[in-house]
Amino acid sequence: xxxxxxxxxxxxxxxxxxxxxxxxxxxxxxxxxxxxxxxxxxxxxxxxxxxxxxxxxxxxxxxxxxxxxxxxxxxxxxxxxxxxxxxxxxxxxxxxxxxxxxxxxxxxxxxxxxxxxxxxxxxxxxxxxxxxxxxxxxxxxxxxxxxxxxxxxxxxxxxxxxx
Amino acid sequence: xxxxxxxxxxxxxxxxxxxxxxxxxxxxxxxxxxxxxxxxxxxxxxxxxxxxxxxxxxxxxxxxxxxxxxxxxxxxxxxxxxxxxxxxxxxxxxxxxxxxxxxxxxxxxxxxxxxxxxxxxxxxxxxxxxxxxxxxxxxxxxxxxxxxxxxxxxxxxxxxxxxxxxxxxxxxxxxxxxxxxxxxxxxxxxxxxxxxxxxxxxxxxxxxxxxxxxxxxxxxxxxxxxxxxxxxxxxxxxxxxxxxxxxxxxxxxxxxxxxxxxxxxxxxxxxxxxxxxxxxxxxxxxxxxxxxxxxxxxxxxxxxxxxxxxxxxxxxxxxxxxxxxxxxxxxxxxxxxxxxxxxxxxxxxxxxxxxxxxxxxxxxxx
Numbered sequence: 298x299x300x301x302x303x304x305x306x307x308x309x310x311x312x313x314x315x316x317x318x319x320x321x322x323x324x325x326x327x328x329x330x331x332x333x334x335x336x337x338x339x340x341x342x343x344x345x346x347x348x349x350x351x352x353x354x355x356x357x358x359x360x361x362x363x364x365x366x367x368x369x370x371x372x373x374x375x376x377x378x379x380x381x382x383x384x385x386x387x388x389x390x391x392x393x394x395x396x397x398x399x400x401x402x403x404x405x406x407x408x409x410x411x412x413x414x415x416x417x418x419x420x421x422x423x424x425x426x427x428x429x430x431x432x433x434x435x436x437x438x439x440x441x442x443x444x445x446x447x448x449x450x451x452x453x454x455x456x457x458x459x460x
Numbered sequence: 461x462x463x464x465x466x467x468x469x470x471x472x473x474x475x476x477x478x479x480x481x482x483x484x485x486x487x488x489x490x491x492x493x494x495x496x497x498x499x500x501x502x503x504x505x506x507x508x509x510x511x512x513x514x515x516x517x518x519x520x521x522x523x524x525x526x527x528x529x530x531x532x533x534x535x536x537x538x539x540x541x542x543x544x545x546x547x548x549x550x551x552x553x554x555x556x557x558x559x560x561x562x563x564x565x566x567x568x569x570x571x572x573x574x575x576x577x578x579x580x581x582x583x584x585x586x587x588x589x590x591x592x593x594x595x596x597x598x599x600x601x602x603x604x605x606x607x608x609x610x611x612x613x614x615x616x617x618x619x620x621x622x623x624x625x626x627x628x629x630x631x632x633x634x635x636x637x638x639x640x641x642x643x644x645x646x647x648x649x650x651x652x653x654x655x656x657x658x659x660x661x662x663x664x665x666x667x668x669x670x671x672x673x674x675x676x677x678x679x680x681x682x683x684x685x686x687x688x689x690x691x692x693x694x695x696x697x698x699x700x701x702x703x704x705x706x707x708x709x710x711x712x713x714x715x716x717x718x719x720x721x722x723x724x725x726x727x728x729x730x731x732x733x734x735x736x737x738x739x740x741x742x743x744x745x746x747x748x749x750x751x752x753x754x755x756x757x758x759x760x761x762x763x764x765x766x767x768x769x770x771x772x773x774x775x776x777x778x779x780x781x782x783x784x785x786x787x788x789x790x791x792x793x794x795x796x797x798x799x800x801x802x803x804x805x806x807x808x809x810x811x812x813x814x815x816x817x818x819x820x821x822x823x824x825x826x
Binding site for chain 2: 308309320325329397400412434450
């Protein structure tokens, strides 16, 4: 697969993933710019990987939580535009806005765990691989983040999902 | 009221709204990152799919020199160039000046905008940038300036012909043959953006601003010399103060292997120190990286994948200072030489007090 083919096929969902992860469109653009540059420069190596999309997702997550974002990031103000979202009568819009705001205040790794688990649908093992840490660390991040977000866990097994 | 996991899923889906388009990322987006410049260098910007498909062709076929702008060459750095910016910034309502950059090509003040993003004022060295001579006339500091919709603040001349990479800015000639630019403010309308850019342009004042970094290098591999310095004595965080920052970028004589490495901003190595206000001691920055080294009892690691950077990273002084060597020409220098750079550096008496930091020029061995 060429870089161009990959970009055509896989970048649209990566753009959405980056926006959810960063919570801020401008930051997502910056993160993706960095990732695309490095992806393009190293494409000869990356295309040989079995699942390059997983690798690119890893690049996005690592760029988001990397050192440069730590000093360069203006703490994101969520762009809450709930009126544009498909109406969901089961959820109070104000509460969702508050939840998005609370997510924006999570430390980067905790937020990454939450997004990878609840948006990306990844198992703890896959999240651990993405973040380069152990599954126990993933569970610890998740526990802290969910507590900060005041999310009730239905069962303890939810904290230790495996693929 | 407790939330459920489904609430979290719904919140994530809501955040998908307004995700960037690929064209935004490649072209019309933000100019502030070095990455942004590089991306524009490798990606001739056009309609999304056509654009991506055209990358390889563009690299080979696009001329490096543009139609409307002469190819700039990097002027040599004046003495003391890494130690000061030759202007100051007055206070501007709604903005905070957080840092300065100085080097051979330009001097820059960076500002955070309340509720917005980063804006900047850049004074290019004479000959480094050919500004506009048309647009809506405005006065800036007693000089003739223009509000322009087609500024092209990169050093990639061929992009001057590509409308999708242009953006609104205020430009003015601050000295004969020397141009300045204010850009990057955000707003809900063109008028708001123009007003924001003009307000920060008019905040430029005579004087000098010191550029200091929190470390001094005792060793550099042969061939490297100072190219630019950056100081961020004010934390970026608007609600969570994350830390202070200083960096020097170094150049070498490596022949350009591609148009990318020929770019004036393509430093061989940048060395960064971040002094954190917040406690990151529960983070192991090197957890994902197998190749490690030790400096003064602290464990660092070589980072060569995952997209974050290519170089070395180490947390020193009990996780209060994070040092990173981002090596654009990474393979040109042995790992042991880069570790030796870390071993031989000295920190300012108080890394949390920018008043004790080292002037940019003195931070780099000559």
